[in-house]
Amino acid sequence: MHTPPEEHPVRAALSFHNISAIYIFVIMFIVFSVWIPEKFLQPGVWRSLLDAEALTGLAAIAALLPLVAGSLNLAVGAQVGFCAILSAFLLSKAGLPIALQLPAVVLAGALIGYLTALVITRLRVEPIIATLGMSSVLLAGMAWVSGSQQILDLGPDYRRIATTQFGGVTVPVYVLLVVAVVTWYVLERTPVGRRMYAAGYNPEAARLAGVDVARLKTGTLVAGGAIAALAGALLTSRINAGDPTVGPSFLLPALTAVFLGSTQFRRGRFNVWGTLVAMYVLAVGIKGLQLGGSPRWVNDLFYGLALLLAVALSQWEKRSARRR
Amino acid sequence: MADGLAPALLRVTDLVKTFPGLTALDHVSLEVRGGEVVAVVGHNGSGKSTLVKILAGAYAADGGAVVTEEGTELHFIHQDLALIGELTAVENLALYKSPDPDRACELVGRFGPVFDIEAPVRDLTPAQRAVVAISRALDGWTHPANVVVLDESTESLHKTEVDVLFDAVRRLAADGAGVVFVSHRLDEVLTLADRVVVLRDGRKVADEPVATLGHGRLVELITGGQAAMAHTHETTVRDGDPVLTVRGLRGGTVEHLDLDLRPGEIVGVAGVLGSGREALPSLLYGAASGAADELTVSGAPYPRRSPGGSLSRGIAFVPGDRARHGSVRDLTARENLTLPQLRTLTGRFGNLSARREHAEADRLFTTYQVRPARPEQRFALFSGGNQQKIVMARALRDDPAVLLLDEPTQGVDIGAKAAIYDAVESAAAAGTAVLVSSSDAKELLRLCDRVLVLRDGRCAAVLTGTDLTEHRLVTEGYGLS
Known part of the structure; x- marks a missing residue:
């Protein structure tokens, strides 16, 4: 039987197909470095980018x-925003110490995820x-808790x-790193992660293979809720206030990063490092445009187009994989 | 009946169609004249559905020609009727035109009393739906000399409803239309047709007026005679304790079934579509919902069936639809192989041992000769036969006590078929009890110690030893004995 030759592993790993985001990063880096070197090539810019x-x-x-296991979560921005307001509320209005406030917020986030899961699995509403x-x-909850106003007086420690x-x-960078490593380990190195991918790709086949879809x-919605919290x-700690307007704007960059990330490293699979x-490549693009003097609305335009492109790219990836 | 003077409206000459490893149609010719009902019959794989698909234009023929009389149109009524359930009869009749209730009334009225044509068609009876479908096929004819192809259209109908449809078809033929009636219901064929064309293994083996045929002769033509296909499996009689016992099983098309499976035996399940044959394996596995008066596995009761519960009791299942139910196409072969049982590959930190998992995948690839030998390749990229080998390997990985197979070799080339039969037989020799549900009579003869023939959701016969012939499988399945 004729078998096509296997691709060279190093060449495949470095191909544009596999790590297009890194090539895009290099191109953007060169463009912005030539265009606005005095603003773009500052260590402070890069440190604040990493942090923000x-x-x-x-x-x-x-x-x-949740997306790995087949649920597209459009509430991520609202979850972040609600938990940000809740953090501020528990500190300033309820007067909780940080040692109680932080666990309470994470627990609330997990509970929000659980309620969402009940709606999806019990009431059979599409994710x-x-x-x-x-x-x-x-x-609505955010507006109610905050009275649609910033919550200040969080105390000096928070x-x-x-x-x-x-x-x-x-600290947030370290937190991200820890969460990312744990997520990577669960997704790529444990039976639970394997079953999550199976459930996301083909829930019926996964069910027949004994997976409790x-x-x-x-589980993924609860964990996602806790991480959003x-x-x-x-x-709230970073801006030293509970701001009801910030959270929802996390949705688009987050989803764009997840979909564009799926085209990186793992041949169409959603994955942490991708x-x-x-996400950082997109952020560098936005930063460069802002430093170059583009108006604020370019943000929305950039992420919107990037999301469309990312999903189109992942669909194309699926089709080309089928042809091969 | 055609008197030889009516013109041939449809002429099929020397039609050839091959698929990789299979000649589906081998120089098939037939003619349909005005006023004539021609039945096309044959077993699964005989080529009748390929013929219909070529007539409908879904496949291109490799050779031969389909010629129609000047001005003659072909109209199809497919098995699923191709209606849109949410729309009303009026809307279904006018998909490409503006809805016209009066016209709809007139069309439907030709076939008997008019029903509620403004209700969504999913709320109609199967017979009423069939009337809508046939009305649509007959709408817009400018002259009666067209050809209607009924492709297993009576599948979902009861006896009385079939009569309504047949009246309509006879009236059409009387007006001068030609009718091609594709069916596996031999009673209906003998009732309705003027002439019968029998296909077997892609060849036309008979083209005779119905008057010269009886049940027996028709079955002989379909199966190729009794002598040609005898039971080839060496029957082994097992009298150990059953590993799986079920009483009063019901669910889906299964009405009531008792079954004992003993270690090492291979039990077949035969029957026409809708007999319960296709529902039984997934019902036993717990993939489809159902109930049983009593169900024990290795002597212990197993009250609430589920895939997970079945797997932990050593019951493995190979679904008939390997792409949708048997595999996750975007995962690799290795990941598909190990998915149902990952615990044995788990290390100290709850991690999957990559080394053990790769070794396991390599072992299964070698044992079941999967080609190409690349466990890291995506499942979707393997050929159909090799995909099925992977699905079989997965089911047999932990030496199951019971193996439930649904159409284990559907869409599989001859080489892979032999490999799959070997795998089933060596599993049985090692003590696994095997249940094979198949629409392929030759497969059941090749593999099974005994075969349950299901009809209307119940066991119509148990065939074993010298009784186990293709002829008996067909006659019991159709209820002709």
């Missing part, structure tokens, strides 16, 4: 987990609709969580 985008990274992983509805409910540095790198979906708590690389 760590929260987007957490939101992206919060969206990634996209369930999370859209949940998103609106959370936005701000330090997100601003403390170790070796020139802030509903339980897995619930962590992002919310750090957000997600983070894609």
Whole structure:
């Protein structure tokens, strides 16, 4: 029988197909370095980028987990926002100490994920609709808790969580790194992760192979909710206020990173490192455009187009894999 | 009946169609004249559905020609009727035109009393739906000399409803239309047709007026005579304790079934579509919902069946639809092989041992001769036969006590077929109890110690030893004995 030759492993790993985001990064780096070197090539710019985008990274992983098991979560932004407001509320209005406030917020995030899962698995509402509805409910909750105003007076200590540095790198970056490593380990190195991918790709076949698809979906939404809550708590610490307007804007960058990330490294599979690389590459693009003097709306345009392109790219990847 | 003077509206000459490893149609010719009902019969794999697909234009023929009389159109009524359930009869009749209730009333009225044509067609009876489908096929004829192809259209109909449809068909033929009636219901063929064309293994073996044929002769033509296909499996009688016992099993098309499976025996399940044959394996596995009066596995009761529960009791299942149910096409072969049982590959930190998993995949690839020998290749990229080998290897990986197979060699080339039969037989020799549900009579003769023939959801006969012939499988399946 004729068998086609296997691709050379190193060449395949370095191909544009496999790591397009890194090639795009190199191109953008060169363009911005030539265009606006005095602004773009500053260490401070890069450090603040690393720090600011760590929260987007957490939101992206919060969206990634459910998506691996087949649920598209459109409520990620609202989850981050609600938990950010809740963090501020528990500190300033309820007067909870940080040692109680942080666990309470993470628990609340997990509970939100669990409720979403119940709607999806018990009431059989499509994930996209369930999370859209949940998103609106959370936005209402945010407005109610905050009275649609910033919550200030968080005390002097809370701000330090997100601003403390170790070796020139802030705490949120370390948090992201830990969450990413744990997520990578679960997804790629454990039976649970394998079953999650199977459930996401073909729920019926996974069920026939003995996988409890509903339980897995619930687990990913609960874990995603807890991670989104962590992002919310750090957000409030970082801006030293509970701001009801910031959270929802995390949704688009997070989803874009997850979909673009799926075209990186793992041949169309949603994965952690692809997600983070894609997210930082997109952030560098935005930063460069802002430093070059582009107006704010370019943000939305950039992420919107990037999301469309990323999903189109992952579809193309699927089709080309089928032809091969 | 055609008197030889009516013109041939449809002429099929020397039609050839080959698929990799299979000649589906081998120089098949037939003619349909105006006023004539021609039945096309044959077993699964005889080529009748390929013939219909070529007539409908879904496949291109490799050789031969399909010629129609000047101005003659071909109209099809397919098995699923191709109606849109949410739309009303009026809307279904006017998919490409503006809806016209009066016209719809007139069309439907030709076939008996008019029913509620403004209700969604999914709320109609199967017979009413068939009337809608046939009305649509007959709409817009400018002259009666067209050809209607009924492709297993009576599948979902009850006896009385079939009569309604047949009246309509006879009326059409009387007006001068030609009718091609594809069916496996021999009673209906003998009732309706003027002439019968029998296909076997892609060749036309008979083209005779119905008057010269009886049940017996027709079955002989379909199966190729009794002598040609005898039971080739060496029957082994097992009298150990059953590993799986079920009483009063029901669910889906299965009405009531008792079954004992003993270690080492291979039990076949035969029957026409809708007899319960296709529902039995997934019902036993717990993939489809159903109930049983009593179900024990190795002597212990197994009350609430589920795939997970079945796997942990050593019951493995190979679904008939390997692409949708048997595999995750975007995972690698290795990942598909190990998915149902990952615990044995788990290391100290709850991690999957990559080394043990790769070794396991390599072992299965070698044992079941999967080609190409690349466990890291995506499942979707393997050929059909090798995909099926992977699915079989996965089911046999942990030496199951019971193996449930649904159409284990459907769409598989001859080489892979032999490999799969070997795998089934060596599993049985090692003590696995095997249940094979198959629409392929030759497969059951080749593999099984005994065969349950199902009809209307119940066991119509148990065939074994010298009784186990293709002839008996067919007659019991159709209820002709």
